[in-house]
Amino acid sequence: MSVTSGPKTARRWFVNETPKGDLTDTTLALRDEPLRDLEAGEFLVRSIYLSLDATNRVWLSTFDHYMPPLLPGDPMRGFLVGEVIESRNEAFPTGSLAVGIHTWSDYFVTDGTDFSVYPGVDGLPLSDFFGVMTVAAPTAYHGLIEMAKPQPGETVVVTAAAGAVGALVGQMAKIAGCRVVGVAGGTDKCAYLVNELGFDAAVDYKSEPILEGLERACPDGIDVHFENVGGEALDAGLTLASQGARVIICGLISSYNNDVQDDGVKMIRNMIFRRIRMEGFVILDYLDQYPRYYEAILPWIAEGKLKYRLHVVDGIENALDALKLLYTGGNNGKLMVRIGDEAVRA
Amino acid sequence: MSVTSGPKTARRWFVNETPKGDLTDTTLALRDEPLRDLEAGEFLVRSIYLSLDATNRVWLSTFDHYMPPLLPGDPMRGFLVGEVIESRNEAFPTGSLAVGIHTWSDYFVTDGTDFSVYPGVDGLPLSDFFGVMTVAAPTAYHGLIEMAKPQPGETVVVTAAAGAVGALVGQMAKIAGCRVVGVAGGTDKCAYLVNELGFDAAVDYKSEPILEGLERACPDGIDVHFENVGGEALDAGLTLASQGARVIICGLISSYNNDVQDDGVKMIRNMIFRRIRMEGFVILDYLDQYPRYYEAILPWIAEGKLKYRLHVVDGIENALDALKLLYTGGNNGKLMVRIGDEAVRA
Numbered sequence: 086m087s088v089t090s091g092p093k094t095a096r097r098w099f100v101n102e103t104p105k106g107d108l109t110d111t112t113l114a115l116r117d118e119p120l121r122d123l124e125a126g127e128f129l130v131r132s133i134y135l136s137l138d139a140t141n142r143v144w145l146s147t148f149d150h151y152m153p154p155l156l157p158g159d160p161m162r163g164f165l166v167g168e169v170i171e172s173r174n175e176a177f178p179t180g181s182l183a184v185g186i187h188t189w190s191d192y193f194v195t196d197g198t199d200f201s202v203y204p205g206v207d208g209l210p211l212s213d214f215f216g217v218m219t220v221a222a223p224t225a226y227h228g229l230i231e232m233a234k235p236q237p238g239e240t241v242v243v244t245a246a247a248g249a250v251g252a253l254v255g256q257m258a259k260i261a262g263c264r265v266v267g268v269a270g271g272t273d274k275c276a277y278l279v280n281e282l283g284f285d286a287a288v289d290y291k292s293e294p295i296l297e298g299l300e301r302a303c304p305d306g307i308d309v310h311f312e313n314v315g316g317e318a319l320d321a322g323l324t325l326a327s328q329g330a331r332v333i334i335c336g337l338i339s340s341y342n343n344d345v346q347d348d349g350v351k352m353i354r355n356m357i358f359r360r361i362r363m364e365g366f367v368i369l370d371y372l373d374q375y376p377r378y379y380e381a382i383l384p385w386i387a388e389g390k391l392k393y394r395l396h397v398v399d400g401i402e403n404a405l406d407a408l409k410l411l412y413t414g415g416n417n418g419k420l421m422v423r424i425g426d427e428a429v430r431a
Numbered sequence: 432m433s434v435t436s437g438p439k440t441a442r443r444w445f446v447n448e449t450p451k452g453d454l455t456d457t458t459l460a461l462r463d464e465p466l467r468d469l470e471a472g473e474f475l476v477r478s479i480y481l482s483l484d485a486t487n488r489v490w491l492s493t494f495d496h497y498m499p500p501l502l503p504g505d506p507m508r509g510f511l512v513g514e515v516i517e518s519r520n521e522a523f524p525t526g527s528l529a530v531g532i533h534t535w536s537d538y539f540v541t542d543g544t545d546f547s548v549y550p551g552v553d554g555l556p557l558s559d560f561f562g563v564m565t566v567a568a569p570t571a572y573h574g575l576i577e578m579a580k581p582q583p584g585e586t587v588v589v590t591a592a593a594g595a596v597g598a599l600v601g602q603m604a605k606i607a608g609c610r611v612v613g614v615a616g617g618t619d620k621c622a623y624l625v626n627e628l629g630f631d632a633a634v635d636y637k638s639e640p641i642l643e644g645l646e647r648a649c650p651d652g653i654d655v656h657f658e659n660v661g662g663e664a665l666d667a668g669l670t671l672a673s674q675g676a677r678v679i680i681c682g683l684i685s686s687y688n689n690d691v692q693d694d695g696v697k698m699i700r701n702m703i704f705r706r707i708r709m710e711g712f713v714i715l716d717y718l719d720q721y722p723r724y725y726e727a728i729l730p731w732i733a734e735g736k737l738k739y740r741l742h743v744v745d746g747i748e749n750a751l752d753a754l755k756l757l758y759t760g761g762n763n764g765k766l767m768v769r770i771g772d773e774a775v776r777a
Contacts, residue, residue: 143704150704315699334702350699353661356680356711358489358496363709365702 095120096401098161098189104145107412112145113161113405118190126196128172130183132424134215135401136164137408139313142341151367160188166203166215167193167425177202182211184219191401191424206383211427216249216395216419217386218379224335224368225253226378229311230261232364233331237262239308240327242299244318246287247274249393249419250335254311255284256391263309266302268295268318270414282392296321306330315339316349323352326359334365338412394418441466442747444507444535450491453758458491459507459751464536472542474518476529478770480561481747482510483754485659488687497713506534512549512561513539513771523548528557530565537747537770552729557773562595562741562765563732564725570681570714571599572724575657576607578710579677583608585654586673588645590664592633593620595739595765596681600657601630602737609655612648614641614664616760628738642667652676661685662695669698672705680711684758740764 094117101114123129144155144162155162166184169177174197177183185200187193206214228250235241241258245251246267255278258265267278267287275287288298299307299321308330310322315337322332340349355361371378385391396418398407403422410416440463447460469475490501490508501508512530515523520543523529531546533539552560574596581587587604591597592613601624604611612632613624621633634644641664645653654676656668661683668678686695701707717724731737742764744753749768756762 150700319699334699337700337703340700350696353665353680353696354496354683354686356709357683357713359711360713360716361711363702365704365707367703367706370706 092192093120094118095190095192097191097193098401098404100145100155100157100159100161102157103147104142108142108145108405108409110405113189115402115405120192121194123171123173123194124196126174127194128169128174128177128179128183128197129192129194130165130167130187131170132165132167132191132193132401133182133427134166134212134397135189135404135422135424136215136219137404137411137420137422138164138220139336139338139341139411141408142338142412146341151369160190162186163189164219165189165424166211166219184215189401189404208387209383212395212397212421212423213393216397216421217253217393218382220368221249221393221419222253222382222391223371223375223378224250225257226382227368227371227374228333228335228366229254229257229309230381232366233309233311233333235261235263235309238264240264240266240303240305241309241311242266242268242303242307242322243311243313244268244322245313245336245338246278246284247417248313251311251313252278252282252393252418253391256282257385258309259283260385260390266299266307268299268314274414274417290318294321296324299325309333311335313338320350320352323350323355323359323361326355326361328359330359330361332361332363334363341412396420397423399423438538439466440464441536441538443537443539444747444750446491446501446503446505446507448503449493450488454488454491454751454755456751459535461748461751466538467540469517469519469540470542472520473540474515474520474523474525474529474543475538475540476511476513476533477516478511478513478537478539478747479528479773480512480558480743481535481750481768481770482561482565483750483757483766483768484510484566485682485684485687485757487754488684488758492687497715506536508532509535510565511535511770512557512565530561535747535750554733555729558741558743558767558769559739562743562767563599563739564728566714567595567739567765568599568728568737569717569721569724570596571603572728573714573717573720574679574681574712575600575603575655576727578712579655579657579679581607581609581655584610586610586612586649586651587655587657588612588614588649588653588668589657589659590614590668591659591682591684591760592624592630593763594659597657597659598624598628598739598764599737602628603731604655605629606731606736612645612653614645614660620760620763636664640667642670645671655679657681659684666696666698669696669701669705669707672701672707674705676705676707678707678709680709687758742766743769745769 104112182203183200241263243254247269255265270291275289278284278287286302306327310332313336316339396416401424450458528549529546587609589597589600593615601611614634616637624630624633632648652673656678659682662685742762747770
């Protein structure tokens with residue numbers, strides 16, 4: 086059986102050159118590719134949303150990290166949700182929605198590896214489920230609740246606090262009864278954290294050194310430091326750590342574009358003096374725990390305890406420009422690209 | 432009751448100036464001090480051994496650490512064992528041996544806070560018990576066995592491996608069935624680790640960059656990195672860490688003399704990519720666990736599975752020069768000062 090109703094070509098982003106430092110207009114290139122016929126077990130997906138995540142930049146790096154690096158000539162990789170429009174795989178019938186990891190493409194063929202069928206959640210639009218529940222909310226839940234185990238009355242600091250993960254971390258820490266301080270760039274983002282998300286305080290790293298801001302906002306020290314940025318922010322967290330503090334390393338976006346490979350952390354000595362536990366994680370290791378996490382998270386969303394913003398950029402051709410926003414703080418909320426309409430095309 | 436049989440004065444080391452960088456001849460000063468009469472609950476101790484430990488330098492630093500800093504005019508602090516020669520404290524009768532934390536003195540009066548009675552261990556001389564069991568062996572046991580939980584077949588790296596703690600860490604890791612690599616300074620120390628203590632390999636940081644040496648000695652990466660030194664060594668450990676590695680921060684002797692307060696660790700990103708857990712500790716937090724640790728450690732010593740060397744310097748007047756050896760790697764084994772004879776004086 087060959088593809089009958091779908092297109093014969095796909096638009097697909099490829100790695101054009103390994104970036105040195107910041108992403109540029111020539112890091113990736115969008116090309117048309119022929120779509121091959123389906124083999125047994127495969128299906129054809131029409132992409133709806135592509136998730137943009139800080140770790141995308143890591144995948145483009147040639148230093149040794151947690152995935153095979155994407156090299157020039159490789160298709161760019163990302164989280165997507167799309168509609169199955171042709172199928173030779175019973176687990177993914179035509180008309181179902183598939184969520185998983187594949188190429189940045191408007192159409193693609195897969196055998197279902199790294200994909201699951203989107204089950205649908207009452208009251209939660211596809212955009213919201215995909216934007217929040219695919220990466221951000223499980224990441225926040227695993228890192229904060231499972232790893233850091235915040236206790237009522239403790240002080241929790243989160244960096245990139247207005248970002249997709251950070252905003253959820255702060256709100257989950259409030260649910261856990263903690264005092265919550267966010268670090269973000271700009272007065273608008275800081276006001277959003279305090280006024281709309283209920284953070285107790287926010288530090289604007291664009292207006293003052295992070296250490297000074299956190300010293301003022303955390304008079305009793307930091308019990309849990311949830312790090313999405315690294316560098317100066319992480320060093321400030323170690324400096325102000327309380328006895329027995331937990332430092333969760335979720336992301337180090339400040340160093341991903343940095344060829345020097347120096348994350349700029351000085352205050353390692355406090356690992357001893359403050360009896361700190363520092364731990365890193367990759368959420369892909371915990372996909373099998375998602376059902377358990379969803380049980381906790383979905384009611385919080387339904388009850389309005391977890392708010393979020395989606396930053397949706399239209400058009401696959403704008404995916405590279407959109408990704409750059411992540412590293413300049415130019416996004417407001419979870420960044421994703423709408424590649425195709427949610428409604429099935431005629 | 433006043434002191435009748437003891438001396439009326441004590442020789443005692445005081446802080447003379449807060450060191451900037453390395454210890455100097457004027458950092459501490461030895462003075463005669465009058466010994467006051469005993470009050471109810473107090474006893475007079477004749478010091479026998481003083482333990483010299485890397486953390487002594489930390490106590491002299493004015494940055495915020497885990498103990499009140501020692502300032503000019505304060506008596507210098509250390510672990511000691513001595514004979515009770517006068518007592519108004521039933522728990523420490525005359526003739527008993529007291530182990531604890533006090534001033535660097537040949538005689539001192541205490542109410543027993545931070546002291547315990549030395550119980551005596553069959554077959555283990557006082558010098559050995561004090562040198563090994565007061566700090567070094569519980570530190571090695573807690574950090575390696577309790578925190579890192581090494582598994583058979585894993586690769587364990589320990590720095591300052593010929594030091595008091597490091598040598599025991601390596602041997603305990605061998606008992607646990609691990610491949611053990613030590614980092615030490617000089618061919619003699621490295622030969623000692625491999626030939627006498629049974630390490631699988633040793634890296635001489637004086638003859639090559641630590642990263643290069645560890646890359647060669649740890650072809651399968653590092654599962655447990657036990658850090659006593661910090662800086663370049665810790666960065667190398669993070670660089671070569673295996674998935675799920677545990678990094679135990681026991682000491683950072685390379686930075687204790689460093690006013691810049693930069694511990695020189697760059698490879699923080701591997702906390703994420705290798706899913707590393709890094710944790711610091713202070714053994715003083717676990718004094719109540721010592722009986723349990725001793726149950727495991729003493730049989731190993733009796734069976735000859737844990738070897739150690741004592742580096743004993745004679746005379747309280749040489750204590751400052753002896754302490755300097757710790758920071759130049761000039762000691763061979765557990766460094767201690769013999770202040771008085773083990774046998775009771777007439």
